[in-house]
Amino acid sequence: MTVGDIEYLPYKGESQIQELMSLIERELPEPYSIFTYRFFLNQWPELCFLAYCKGVLVGVIISKKQPHKLLQRGYIGMIVVDKEYRRKKIGSTLVKITIEKMIEMNCDEVVLETIITNIQAISLYENLGFIRLKRLFRYYTMGADAIRLFLPLNDNFIPQYYN
Ligand SMILES: CC(C)(COP(=O)(O)OP(=O)(O)OC[C@H]1O[C@@H](n2cnc3c(N)ncnc32)[C@H](O)[C@@H]1OP(=O)(O)O)[C@@H](O)C(=O)NCCC(=O)NCCS
Structure with a gap:
């Protein structure tokens, strides 16, 4: 899919790992090992999308799908947009493409922490309609708190799971 001069492409394989790792490491404070990337990318390659501007990688989103209680949960693990390209809806578009794919894969909900x-x-x-589910105290290695965000994708949402 192309919007303006940004092309959104599905992940193709291992040859793109170094490129996406270097973009993510530049922009995210929490370091991830190559094993974390491979954990996501080898099991759910169809849930990774890349945004290119004239052949240069400017955005990436990496997700997974796993059962959670009785439901199928889509989980957004990482999203990054190059500083120079922010505020142009690249991040929102990457999330929307991912949600569409998760719906296609029969996910009941989408969750992430930040x-x-x-x-x-x-x-x-x-x-995009996500709601704040809970605060996770000292969730990150450097001691910062996280917020868990949640988007139901159908009517299977059972509120008492989330209190
Ligand atoms: C978060 C991030 C991916 C957003 O990417 P982006 O392409 O700039 O996002 P969008 O252009 O789609 O912005 C969508 C909306 O998010 C909000 N937003 C984005 N940047 C913002 C900013 N600097 N200040 C306030 N709101 C902001 C706005 O509501 C914006 O809509 P608007 O431009 O119509 O007001 C990007 O800032 C980033 O890479 N940050 C560093 C990595 C990170 O924090 N990842 C998330 C960890 S889970």
């Missing part, structure tokens, strides 16, 4: 101070990410997700 640092409680990450206003950009929280607003992006809330604009």
Whole structure:
């Protein structure tokens, strides 16, 4: 899919790992090992999308799908947009493409965590209909709290699971 000069493409394979790792490491404070990337990308390659501008990688989203209680949960693990390309809806488009894929894969819900101070990410997700589920104290290795965000994808949502 192409929007303006940004092309959105599905992940093709191992040859793209270094490129996406270097973009993510530049922009995210929490370090991930190659094993974390492979855990996501080898099991759910269809849930990774890349955004390119004139052949240069400017955005990436990496997710997984797993059973959670009685439901199938889509989980967004990482999303990053290059600083120079922010505020152009690239992040929102990557999330929307991922949600469409998760619906196709029969996910019942989408969940993710982000640092409680990450206003950009929280607003992006809330604009797309996500709600705040809970605060996770000292969730990150550096001791910061996280917020868990949640989007139901169908009527299977059972509120008492989430109190
Ligand atoms: C979060 C991130 C992916 C957003 O990407 P993006 O392409 O800039 O996002 P979008 O252009 O789609 O923005 C969508 C909405 O998010 C909110 N938003 C994005 N950047 C914002 C900012 N700097 N300040 C306030 N709100 C912001 C706005 O509501 C925006 O809508 P608007 O532009 O119509 O007001 C990007 O800021 C990023 O890579 N941050 C570093 C990595 C990170 O924090 N990832 C999330 C961890 S879970």
